[in-house]
Amino acid sequence: MMHESVSVSFSCPQCHSSGKVAYALWGADGGIRLSASFKCNSCGHTFEADSHDVPEDVRQLFYLENGRWVLKVIELGSNRAATLRGLRDALGLSVAEAGELLRKIPGEVADGTRVEVEVLGRMVQAAGAVIEISRSSS
Numbered sequence: 001m002m003h004e005s006v007s008v009s010f011s012c013p014q015c016h017s018s019g020k021v022a023y024a025l026w027g028a029d030g031g032i033r034l035s036a037s038f039k040c041n042s043c044g045h046t047f048e049a050d051s052h053d054v055p056e057d058v059r060q061l062f063y064l065e066n067g068r069w070v071l072k073v074i075e076l077g078s079n080r081a082a083t084l085r086g087l088r089d090a091l092g093l094s095v096a097e098a099g100e101l102l103r104k105i106p107g108e109v110a111d112g113t114r115v116e117v118e119v120l121g122r123m124v125q126a127a128g129a130v131i132e133i134s135r136s137s138s
């Protein structure tokens with residue numbers, strides 16, 4: 001599954017009727033895309049917005065709906081340096097942070113919504129690492 005969506009109550013900015021904003025999150029172009037769309041059933045006011053990252057309050061909505069997911073790296077690939085570089089790129093880490101990360105392997109290296117973790121997992125896997133994705137129990 002590389003797509004998830006959630007909707008939340010929202011008051012129309014135009015007429016203040018209550019409606020719902022629908023958020024959709026999916027993997028695209030080696031990253032993630034988030035879109036928000038709203039249509040008022042009373043006055044017909046609409047808006048749409050797109051972004052490449054997920055604001056914390058929206059992330060919490062996805063957690064409530066689909067749970068929090070974790071990415072585990074079981075082992076680095078045979079070319080450790082290349083895999084580590086791939087991990088750094090995928091997770092956006094500094095060299096120091098990558099050093100920290102090494103100590104966590106095998107183990108959890110990132111968490112997020114299901115789509116975020118699946119997209120990250122794909123990038124890390126492409127770099128040669130053996131990974132595991134699971135829904136967090138906490």
Ligand SMILES: [Zn+2]
Pocket residue numbers: 012013014015016017040041042043044045
């Ligand atoms: Zn309205």
